[in-house]
Amino acid sequence: MKQLLILSGKGGTGKTTIASAFIKLSNAKAYADCDVDAPNLHLIIGQRSEPKRTDYYGLPKAEVNPERCMECDQCRQNCRFDAISVGKTYEVNPFACEGCGVCEYVCPVDAISLKPAIAGELMLYTNKEKVFSTAQLKMGSGTSGMLVTEVKKQMKIATSDTELAIIDGSPGIGCPVIASISGVDMVLVVAEPSISGISDMERIIKTAEKFGTKIAICINKFDTNYVNTEQIELFCKNKGLTFVGKIPFDSDAVKAINNGQTIVDINCASGLAVREVYNKTMEGLFEGDNE
Amino acid sequence: MARSAINMKIAVLSGKGGTGKTLVSVNLAAVAQKSTYIDCDVEEPNGHLFFEPIDVQEEEVSVKIPQVDNERCNGCRKCVDFCKFNALAYIKDKLIIFEEICHSCGGCIMLCPEKALTEKEKSIGKIQRGISNEVAVYTGILNTGEASGIPIIKELLVDNRSQADEQTFIDCPPGSACIVMESIKDADYCVLVAEPTLFGVHNLNMVYELVKLFNKPFGVVLNKCLEGENQAEKFCLEKNIKILGRLPFDSELGMLNSNGEIVARKSKKYCAIFSDLLETVKKEVQYETTTNS
Numbered sequence: 001m002k003q004l005l006i007l008s009g010k011g012g013t014g015k016t017t018i019a020s021a022f023i024k025l026s027n028a029k030a031y032a033d034c035d036v037d038a039p040n041l042h043l044i045i046g047q048r049s050e051p052k053r054t055d056y057y058g059l060p061k062a063e064v065n066p067e068r069c070m071e072c073d074q075c076r077q078n079c080r081f082d083a084i085s086v087g088k089t090y091e092v093n094p095f096a097c098e099g100c101g102v103c104e105y106v107c108p109v110d111a112i113s114l115k116p117a118i119a120g121e122l123m124l125y126t127n128k129e130k131v132f133s134t135a136q137l138k139m140g141s142g143t144s145g146m147l148v149t150e151v152k153k154q155m156k157i158a159t160s161d162t163e164l165a166i167i168d169g170s171p172g173i174g175c176p177v178i179a180s181i182s183g184v185d186m187v188l189v190v191a192e193p194s195i196s197g198i199s200d201m202e203r204i205i206k207t208a209e210k211f212g213t214k215i216a217i218c219i220n221k222f223d224t225n226y227v228n229t230e231q232i233e234l235f236c237k238n239k240g241l242t243f244v245g246k247i248p249f250d251s252d253a254v255k256a257i258n259n260g261q262t263i264v265d266i267n268c269a270s271g272l273a274v275r276e277v278y279n280k281t282m283e284g285l286f287e288g289d290n291e
Numbered sequence: 292m293a294r295s296a297i298n299m300k301i302a303v304l305s306g307k308g309g310t311g312k313t314l315v316s317v318n319l320a321a322v323a324q325k326s327t328y329i330d331c332d333v334e335e336p337n338g339h340l341f342f343e344p345i346d347v348q349e350e351e352v353s354v355k356i357p358q359v360d361n362e363r364c365n366g367c368r369k370c371v372d373f374c375k376f377n378a379l380a381y382i383k384d385k386l387i388i389f390e391e392i393c394h395s396c397g398g399c400i401m402l403c404p405e406k407a408l409t410e411k412e413k414s415i416g417k418i419q420r421g422i423s424n425e426v427a428v429y430t431g432i433l434n435t436g437e438a439s440g441i442p443i444i445k446e447l448l449v450d451n452r453s454q455a456d457e458q459t460f461i462d463c464p465p466g467s468a469c470i471v472m473e474s475i476k477d478a479d480y481c482v483l484v485a486e487p488t489l490f491g492v493h494n495l496n497m498v499y500e501l502v503k504l505f506n507k508p509f510g511v512v513l514n515k516c517l518e519g520e521n522q523a524e525k526f527c528l529e530k531n532i533k534i535l536g537r538l539p540f541d542s543e544l545g546m547l548n549s550n551g552e553i554v555a556r557k558s559k560k561y562c563a564i565f566s567d568l569l570e571t572v573k574k575e576v577q578y579e580t581t582t583n584s
């Protein structure tokens with residue numbers, strides 16, 4: 001199975017819009033939303049069936065038993081995450097606690113224990129031989145990288161022998177993005193022709209390069225700034241990066257999304273352009289396979 | 292005493308990326324004139340591209356990670372068993388440390404019976420300080436390939452950063468995870484930037500839950516407003532959320548912004564729009580701080 005991951009660095013450049021169009025065009029049997037922090041793919045590639053839901057346990061959280069605690073302050077002094085505070089009793093802030101277990105270790109009277117904590121929910125939709133894996137991280141939670149890994153694992157386990165999986169990624173370059181890159185065959189970067197978009201594109205490319213993953217670039221809303229679009233194309237050329245096309249700004253795209261449709265479900269300019277991008281991306285993804 | 296409203300920290304966040312957090316926070320700081328702008332979107336910092344600050348000073352941000360003295364390590368594996376993050380492994384008679392997975396908790400060093408582990412500093416990124424007109428610009432930049440920017444955000448928000456009688460604008464990362472929570476922790480007020488799409492509303496709902504969870508007073512700026520029904524506006528009306536202002540979908544704004552220009556410094560119209568928005572935000576903060584103290 002070839003896995004295509006869609007990333008952008010900057011948020012709001014059109015990852016989900018393009019991912020959903022690709023899923024429609026390819027009729028992919030497996031797809032996933034790795035933006036566990038703000039998942040949106042399900043809104044547009046909705047499946048009618050109810051998903052199988054699984055609680056996701058992140059790392060455990062420390063808990064102080066006030067009856068045992070002798071207020072020696074060792075836990076507070078040794079916590080690197082400032083997660084322990086003293087009010088009437090010693091208390092752990094579950095949002096700051098990373099579950100490292102140092103407090104439990106230093107406590108001389110065994111007043112601290114690590115308790116399992118739910119950090120999110122995994123959802124798996126399976127129908128008509130299609131598998132859609134997604135998740136939602138709990139507010140303010142850490143360990144989003146681990147949840148991303150679970151989303152991909154869940155998709156793989158549920159999928160039997162299929163050619164292609166399409167994965168919608170998250171913005172940024174940090175832990176959820178790094179977790180999503182691991183093991184994929186190609187990253188498609190959706191760039192935006194703005195000064196911010198270019199800077200963010202360069203950073204996500206650098207990140208993907210560190211993992212040695214194949215990279216392709218497309219530009220969304222290219223007609224909103226021709227000068228910057230040209231600069232991105234030139235950048236790709238100079239760096240020898242695969243450029244797979246550009247998509248115009250299209251108010252019909254907004255309408256389609258707001259109706260819960262992909263841009264290839266309606267007849268619109270962005271829908272036409274994304275087909276080109278799709279074909280070129282697939283060429284790149286499967287390149288060299290039939291040799 | 293209520294915190295004086297002239298010295299306030301305002302966090303700008305959105306859930307969804309690309310809704311206009313940087314646009315709003317940069318322009319609010321610009322119209323406030325003497326103010327502080329802090330870019331906490333350390334994975335993809337963009338505010339500095341608009342401010343182009345001068346007199347930039349740089350400071351490395353590092354975390355503490357373990358290093359092993361193989362002469363002393365006797366292979367007891369206590370550290371390996373202890374590490375909840377699986378950042379240590381004992382393979383082929385050698386202790387291996389996976390630096391990028393380490394959370395710097397210090398546990399392994401503390402419990403090694405042979406004192407074979409010590410800490411070393413590892414740079415994960417940097418903070419740049421500069422000035423743009425009268426705005427003090429702080430930018431956190433995470434090195435590519437690093438997993439967590441939280442130590443940089445913590446360093447950025449160290450209390451003594453802002454001068455007494457001015458406003459601080461915190462440009463947050465997208466999402467609603469730990470990194471956003473860290474960014475809004477000390478904020479007096481949160482400005483949520485929403486766009487009128489199905490995705491925008493869904494993600495607005497998430498940050499709305501987040502600010503409620505942390506008991507932060509907040510209001511919404513509606514960006515990219517077109518004629519016709521605005522789903523984000525509808526959401527605000529239903530939930531009785533204060534709408535602080537509206538920014539139109541406008542190609543002039545889009546062009547200036549995509550070229551890295553600060554619209555409030557380039558266009559009288561936008562200077563007026565952001566000045567009004569700033570006044571509204573200030574009034575809201577004043578109201579919140581006086582009623583809640």
